Amino acid sequence: MRDNILSYFDMCQREGASLQRGMNFRLRGRHSVILMSVQPNAPYRDRIEEDGSVLIYEGHDTPKTTDNPEPKRVDQPQFLPSGGLTENGKFHRAAQEFKAGRKGADVVRVYEKIKKGIWADNGYFHLVDSWQENDGNRHVFKFQLVAVEDVESDDISEDLRFTEAQRSRIIPAEVKLEVWGRDNGKCIICGATDELHFDHIVPFSKGGTSFKSENIQLLCARHNLEKSAKIQ
Ligand SMILES: [Zn+2]
Numbered sequence: 001m002r003d004n005i006l007s008y009f010d011m012c013q014r015e016g017a018s019l020q021r022g023m024n025f026r027l028r029g030r031h032s033v034i035l036m037s038v039q040p041n042a043p044y045r046d047r048i049e050e051d052g053s054v055l056i057y058e059g060h061d062t063p064k065t066t067d068n069p070e071p072k073r074v075d076q077p078q079f080l081p082s083g084g085l086t087e088n089g090k091f092h093r094a095a096q097e098f099k100a101g102r103k104g105a106d107v108v109r110v111y112e113k114i115k116k117g118i119w120a121d122n123g124y125f126h127l128v129d130s131w132q133e134n135d136g137n138r139h140v141f142k143f144q145l146v147a148v149e150d151v152e153s154d155d156i157s158e159d160l161r162f163t164e165a166q167r168s169r170i171i172p173a174e175v176k177l178e179v180w181g182r183d184n185g186k187c188i189i190c191g192a193t194d195e196l197h198f199d200h201i202v203p204f205s206k207g208g209t210s211f212k213s214e215n216i217q218l219l220c221a222r223h224n225l226e227k228s229a230k231i232q
Contacts, residue, residue, distance in 0.1 A: 002123030023087035037113040052169035059088040059141025075139040095130035187220035195221035
């Protein structure tokens with residue numbers, strides 16, 4: 001379920017893998033997983049566009065080594081020294097194949113760091129484009145991802161197109177932070193501090209906004225489920 005709040009440990013446990021790398025192409029042959037942050041001190045320049053439905057995600061640097069002490073001064077690599085593809089290279093190839101109409105869009109699950117130790121599940125996205133650009137200093141990869149509703153998490157999408165109706169929106173990080181602070185990191189009904197979700201008071205599907213903290217509240221899993229049972 002999108003918009004739930006979890007620890008780094010929960011996240012790794014749920015995906016069945018260590019997510020240390022930040023970009024994880026087709027984990028165990030399924031969806032890919034990326035970690036994002038739009039905090040001012042974030043290592044990469046990820047950004048949200050078009051009313052929250054599009055994520056522009058920056059590729060990742062070469063690892064810091066004795067031969068390469070300053071990764072931020074080096075182009076983001078497409079290939080490993082062995083000649084294989086880096087995670088940048090794998091995501092790039094998948095996006096280009098989708099663009100060329102040779103395969104469906106890859107499904108990517110996106111987790112966002114809200115603050116230290118607190119992550120939000122931003123749900124599933126389709127990987128639709130990629131390119132390299134000069135950031136004034138070097139070449140970096142950029143990946144365009146579109147937030148979608150109700151995709152099959154275990155399959156690479158078979159459809160070559162996705163419709164506008166499938167589009168979803170993510171709650172901006174500053175709204176999440178504001179709600180987290182206002183609700184003191186607790187379910188507003190019972191005060192539980194685990195299995196929390198950012199809940200739309202008026203659901204997104206019924207026209208509720210993701211952009212105003214007034215429409216977002218913290219609910220535990222139980223109260224979130226009770227609420228959606230009432231609405232449906
Ligand atoms: Zn509760």
